Amino acid sequence: MSITGSQSPPHTGDGVPGGGAPSPEQSAVYTSEPDASRGELHIPRFLEQHLLGVAHMAMISLDARARIAHWDPTAVDLFGVGRCQTLGRPLTKVLRLPREYRGAFEPAEVFGHAWCAASTVPRVDNGELAEVGWWVYPINRPGLHGGPGDAGIRVLALAADLRRLREDGLGLMLDDVLVARPDGTARRAAGARLLRVEPALAPPSKGGDTATFARHLARLLPVTDAEADPIASRVLGLGSPAVNLSMRVRLPIAPYRGDVPRALRVRARAATGAAPPRTDPRPEQGWETMAVREPLTFLSEAGQQIGSSLDHLQAARTLAEVLVPRLADFAAVELLEDVVADSAPPVIDIDETTVMRRVAVVHNEEPGRWDGAVPEDETLYLRQRTPCVQAMRTGRPVHLPRVDRDRAGQIAASLGGRDLRPLLTGRALLIVPLIARGRVLGTFELLRKPDRPGFDELDRAMIDELARRAALTIDNGRLYHREVQVAQELQRSMLPxxxxxxxxxxxxxxxxxxxxxxxxxxxxxxxxxxxxxxxxxxxxxxxxxxxxxxxxxxxxxxxxxxxxxxxxxxxxxxxxxxxxxxxxxxxxxxxxxxxxxxxxxxxxxxxxxxxxxxxxxxxxxxxxxxxxxxxxxxxxxxxxxxxxxxxxxxxxxxxxxxxxxxxxxxxxxxxxxxxxxxxxxxxxxxxxxxxxxxxxxxxxxxxxxxxxxxxxxxDGISRDDVATWELEPRSSMVPQARAQVAARLTGWRMEGITDTVQLLVTELVTNALVHGAGAIGLRLIKGTTLLGEVYDDGHDMPQLCHAEATDESGRGLQLVSHLAERWGTHRADQGKVVWFEHPLPR
Incomplete structure (x- = not known):
């Protein structure tokens, strides 16, 4: 926590700007143990409204790659975008910031320079414009835990709804400050302006009354007057934010992720002539409620993200995305091959013949570190006595607080045979099975960096809940995908x-x-x-x-x-x-x-x-x-x-x-x-x-x-490709029809099929003369094939029958069926038509 001077230029330093303080008669001190004899009570609403971090201040932290590492619920309310949609993404990709402000959130630009300004930002959910005040500070330490190579938090940004601050009467100041350029020059921050300064936090000029300012500061922070003196001296003496103080306090800015703390109590400070503290008839929300609400909010948002897709593979990838970096630094999801291909229900017994496929890999480390070692869409063949098989057979997660080198070699063998010991050694590992409706669908593995604590009970409970939701979503997506395939295959089979x-x-x-x-x-x-x-x-x-x-x-x-x-x-x-x-x-x-x-x-x-x-x-x-x-x-x-x-x-x-x-x-x-x-x-x-x-x-x-x-x-058919003849129903028409057909085929240069076509025409014309009635018509059409049609006025349709050796008739249509490529009959407006098709000569 830090407090800056009212008109001081930017200086190198870390920290968080202060907010307005309660009046002296409303001040309070903090105790960790309740004491009924002293008349202790829950934190009143007026104090919640004036505490920085509770008073509608959004806290956003960025890592060395300018990606969001922390996004609190106030930021969700202010910008209209959930945590799962922001973590691990650049701030400029999440918010449509004005172009002149985008460089202020890059670690290389902001490092060493505190910066503040006002900008108008459209909300992500509905596009409404919000007037936002920004306070951006660099963090000098390489990481939150001080580990080597840890990207850590490099930029701390706080944002507030300026309209709401004015309505609440809070004294947060937005300085007309200079923004430093990389070349050492400076320019005035566009859009910067001055808001009213709360007198309780307006530091006097250099060399002013440090004790008075320290008392005001002690009323705001959960510290004593003696602990507030170094902060006041640093602020008044240097005009820069106070950093690296030798005290540790927990503020409601970053949510507590360990065991649920006991509710903090406040006791009214005795003051002569002071009015009794005001109480709000509505129930107050203590620290315990806030600590429990954050995991539940995360589970709700993550569950919505996972369950929003009907694609089982997309649901598996979303599971990995919501787990990193909130609960792990690396997440990989492997599903059974039958689940991925949806060719059969998931297997019941897991053995050496079970094949799995890695469908998602998400991490927050440098690009390319895991891509070649653990690639996506890789086929995996299980081995006995591995944590993955153990998790799927028992249905319970496998937790390794620290993976030693020998254990890392065994796990690497089950993940594709590559040497992953340098990446696994010293990390916390959690392998969780995905089980839905009594069947194993696969597993997912979570890893944390060596400088990060292992998975505690709260983490494992949250991961277990997400695993149940994800498994059910994946199985529902698989069943939905199969239903869609059945419906589409049915429809596809019925269409031409x-x-x-x-x-x-x-x-x-x-x-x-x-x-x-x-x-x-x-x-x-x-x-x-x-x-x-x-x-x-x-x-x-x-x-x-x-x-x-x-x-x-x-x-x-x-x-x-x-x-x-x-x-x-x-x-x-x-x-x-x-x-x-x-x-x-x-x-x-x-x-x-x-x-x-x-x-x-x-x-x-x-x-x-x-x-x-x-x-x-x-x-x-x-x-x-x-x-x-x-x-x-x-x-x-x-x-x-x-x-x-x-x-x-x-x-x-x-x-x-x-x-x-x-x-x-x-x-x-x-x-x-x-x-x-x-x-x-x-x-x-x-x-x-x-x-x-x-x-x-x-x-x-x-x-x-x-x-x-x-x-x-x-396109039509040319009349030159159609030949039509009207035949008299008498015996002499048969040789006449044969001659006409031969002449036409010669004109079409089809002499090679003349004998066969003449034989087909002879059989159909003779059949019309014997079994038909009225006039007889003959037509040849040259198209994709040679089509021959014989028409008569009779109504009896010819039938193909089997002729015995002693039968004198009944072999004509058998001969037509043998010589023609296709043949058939159909009724006309008056009478019937018998037709045949013959391939055109090459």
Whole structure:
């Protein structure tokens, strides 16, 4: 504790500035033992308000690397940031200090110069501006414990809310002082100003009445008049802070971390004519309460930090971060490999086959000292009779107050085999198991520097509580991660893989789940190749989120693919899907849009069931929202669906999406649809670029709903690649069809497959002549494969059957199945179509 002169320039020295003192009639003396006969009482509120360290003064200490080593509860209230978020970080990173003040907190700059000024600092939690007074002092000693190489505390900074000080009437002075530069010059501190000085602490000029000032000082500090004389002499004689005094007192600035002390009592000092001391009817908070509150506050803040993440690996790293430097100088967390990979539940028995992985290493020593010796993400193979195995098998921590050289060698062998004896010898070691729901998840090791005392009972109790909280958080994160994986894998398995390759069209997908990973949605999309080189496109959205919606989505998508294979009109497909959804259950509600693109005819037929309409982009860059009837969602029933046909030009694009892309808090679906149309205008772009641009603009941020986008390039098929013939239903048409097919294949330069294709056409045409009815049509389409179609007016679908050796028929379709790459049948508007595909010649 130190007191500075009222207008003295900065001098070399350490210490803490003083605060206002109580009036003489309110002064008190301290005793450690209660004495009822003397009328002792708890510390009154007026004295708490005037004691420095209790009177709203924040104490912050920095080490040699300018990192925060102490951050008291008053600093939490003043700046709005917790201790766990500040310890070990530079002060300039935690607070947005004015640029001209940042150098004042660097040890190389402030060493040897006391400094004070006022600045405006925004609070971290809400950004409100706080007018803060700063008193910054250097600490000459290399460390708090005087050990060699100890970084220790090098800068002591105190801060106060100036507005609150004025309201309380405290006499803290903010001098208009000079700030020393490294080159020896000085400049005036910006923003410095003078506050009212409490008369009780305003020292007289040099050579003044030392005894009077010492008496005032004795009333403020828990010291006698004789002990206050050296302080007064130093302050008045040199005009600098008093340091290295030969007395030891405990002030409520730094919290006590040992056993809970007995509550200090105060006794009213006898004074003639003095009024009796005032008492506050409210219960007072003694030193015991303050000593207990600090660990509880730390546990609360640390527990919140650890439990704030749903990632089990991040929770393990946060555990190490909150332990350093508050409870240890080094912390390493090792988890079982099964816990890290989440491939299986944690093992029950720990033996030589158990594999662990180091997931976090945090320390407050010089950079690089532990990185190479104990690296993160290292695989560890356990050895018997090591403290780590002992802790996991017994479920109890292993505490070594001091690690000798032999013990350090054994521990080093269990930590990867490197020679860690120089780093472990002489330190206090604590190994704590992480156990949740009766299963061992791993361990974490804590080390303290040789000049730091070992882990006492209070430290071990706090660490044990944090270990329980961290283990439960890690196990919850592991289970949550597995649940998310199951949900995402279920949804991923129900969505299409790569888009199909079809003639005359290109397809591009994009899907982005909602912001919450566990809330899988029911959005689905698909592109289905149809006979005749046509393409079916479907986009749907099941109402709701979760696994139920994902399961419903998978059923509806499978149903659409099954019904689409029958080549129905879009409105009939949606009607069949609606009937199926109502049969499955009442909760099967979904919007759906189904379109069929015919690249040969250059048309698109669309039917809608309550979904957002698509946007059509012409080759010239004109975009428009297709006026598709809205319809009712799937599963409602009772309303018909309509099919509308649109002419499309080759080179255009058709973009379908779900409402997750369009709807936001600041815009509705209609506004989003108009913005989508505007962004698609200006000419077709590459499909990948189109989808990515829409996600980056309309889908920016964290979506509240899933987003599905399907972009289709309408390339079309040239008429030169299509050959169509109308055949008379008579026997002479078979050789005629063979000749026409051969001529066309020659024109397409496909003579190498002429014989096979002629044989396939012969079998299908003959089958239509024998089993069909009405006119017969033949069509060849050159796309990604050679597609052959034979049409007739009959309704009986041909069936593949097994022909016996004595049967006179039934071998035609067997021959087609053997020669063609694929074949099939489907119904047309009138009649049926039998088709085959043959690979194009190389």
């Amino acid at each position: 893989d790569d888009p199909p390759e079809v003639a005359g069209a290109r397809v591009c997908y994009r899907y982005r789940p909602a912001g919450q990973a566990a809330q899988v949605g029911g959005d689905w999309f698909d592109a289905i190749p149809l006979p005749g080189c046509r393409l079916g496109i479907v986009v749907g959205d099941v109402m709701g989120h979760g696994l139920t919606s994902a399961a419903i989505m998978g059923q509806l998508r499978t149903a659409v693919r099954t019904i689409a294979a029958q080549d129905m009109r879009p409105d009939i497909l949606l009607r069949q899907l609606d009937v199926l959804a109502r049969r499955l259950g009442e909760g099967y509600l979904a919007t759906c849009l189904y379109a069929v693109y015919d690249p040969i005819a250059g048309s698109c037929r669309i039917s809608n069931a309550g979904h957002v309409p698509p946007v059509l982009v012409s080759p010239r860059g004109e975009s428009r929202v297709l006026p598709v009837p809205a319809g009712v969602p799937i599963g409602v029933g009772g309303e018909p669906f309509e099919t509308m046909e649109f002419r499309v030009e080759d080179g255009g694009q058709l973009v379908l999406c779900t409402d997750g892309l369009l709807e936001r808090r600041d815009r509705d679906v209609e506004q989003g649809l108009e913005e989508l149309r505007a962004r698609l205008a200006g000419g077709p772009r590459p499909l990948d670029r189109t989808c990515d641009t829409l996600l980056a603009t309309l889908g920016a941020g964290t979506p509240a709903d899933d987003i599905a986008i399907v972009a289709v390039g309408l």
